[in-house]
Amino acid sequence: MTPLIHPWVKSSYSSQDGGNCLEWSPAHACAHGTVPVRDSKAPDGPALMFEPAAWSAFVTGIQAGDFPA
Numbered sequence: 001m002t003p004l005i006h007p008w009v010k011s012s013y014s015s016q017d018g019g020n021c022l023e024w025s026p027a028h029a030c031a032h033g034t035v036p037v038r039d040s041k042a043p044d045g046p047a048l049m050f051e052p053a054a055w056s057a058f059v060t061g062i063q064a065g066d067f068p069a
Helices: 026-032 052-063
Strands: 022-024 035-039 048-050
Touching: 026 035, 035 052, 048 052
Parallel strands: none
Antiparallel strands: 022 035, 035 048
8 A cells, every 4th residue: 555645633532542543634635535544553554545525424423423332
């Protein structure tokens, strides 16, 4: 996999003690039209690539409580 050159962002709600966190790259999304998402514990691992509409629907669903833990 080709490394992404844009910075990754982790939610400010994520703990800093190595919990289960996702990171995404908004700069890559703006530049390339796909939203990369990865596991913060495996920064050299694969990234899932989402279409912007799919990522937006997912985030909206989380905010609405559609995906209970």
